[in-house]
Amino acid sequence: MKSTKKLLFAAILALVVIVGVGTCSAGLFDFLGGGSNSTATNSSLNGQEVDLAAAASLKNAFDKDLIPMFEKQYPGVKVVPTYASSGDLQSQIENGLKADVFMSAANKQMNALINESLVDNKTNVQLLENKVVLIVPKDSTANISSFDDLKNVNGTIAIGDPESVPAGQYAKEALTNLGIWDAIQGKLSLGTDVTAVLNQVAQGSADCGIVYSTDAKSNDGVKVVCEAPDGALKTPVIYPVAMVNGSEHPDAAQAFLDFLQTKEAKDVFVQYGFTIHA
The missing domain is CATH 3.40.190.10 (Periplasmic binding protein-like II)
Known part of the structure; x- marks a missing residue:
């Protein structure tokens, strides 16, 4: 009987220890920034700005929905967009336009900037398609x-x-x-x-x-x-997006790039008539 009580007591003690260690570990994990709550990560970007250079055909989706959604998720970050033709934006970036993220309506302009080492190809995402x-x-x-x-x-x-x-x-x-x-x-x-x-x-x-x-x-x-009839276009209408080299706020720019690849952002693009490529 005594043996049974000892075993029961030992089992209870072991359970208490496991729960305690788990709780402490979770607290330590959150303290170190590894918890699921992203508030600390978001607040670390406070005061930063994402200068977005985007094709004119993206203006409605960004201004009406995507930028407000991102700024709500990252309340300390402001997105400042510049819209124009992709070729015009390419020229502006080549001539020193302050930009963190470039989203083109074709690969031609994106590839040109990559070849000139003005855009980081490692961040290049073939995100959308259009008709x-x-x-x-x-x-x-x-x-x-x-x-x-x-x-x-x-x-x-x-x-x-x-x-x-x-x-x-x-x-x-x-x-x-x-x-x-x-x-x-x-x-x-x-x-x-x-x-x-x-x-x-x-x-x-x-x-x-x-x-x-x-x-x-x-x-x-x-x-x-x-x-356009089938076969009329040999080049698919792809919209790539990437970070501009020399970005003044690379962490905020990366957060914005990550956001554009979320299901919520992709759903918005679809609502505006785009097809998701990536």
Whole structure:
């Protein structure tokens, strides 16, 4: 009987020791910053700023949803965006634009900056995909139902400038592959970015235009005629994002890059019409 009581007492004592050690270890782990509560990590970024250089087609998603979501999660961090065509942003970064994160509407501009050692390729994520579509003003009665119909347009066709605007580069590639490019040279109006093209069509100053699916979705003044036909684009419309070398706030920039890859952020991109690539 005494032996049984001793065994029972020893078992209880062992259990108390295990629980105590576990509690102490958990407390020590949290003290050292290893706990699941991310408040300490978030607060360590207080006062930092993320300077974001992003393609114009991302403006609505970032301004309306993603930046407020990130700043709520990291209340001490401010995101300062600059929007323009990816080619323009590439030039600005090459000329010293203060930027921590670059998100391009094509790999061409991202790869150029990587090759110049201005962007950290180790952080490069192929995050999103988009579609190229043909649009007309919402109240248009023009007989435009396909890319091939562009040969018969008497007015203006708006596209991004292929020299600097990825949407324009994709448009030129599609039109060239479809055998239309040479026939429409005199009808083209070249926009400084995809938003400019969208506005030309929405305002009726252009009879039609070629933009991204996400841009068309964001403006009630236009309607989509069709997507670029299969095979028209050999280059997929990929949106990469990466950290700029020499970032003044690399920890905050990395936190922002990590945030963009969360399910919550990806769901927002999908709501705006993007497809998740990564």
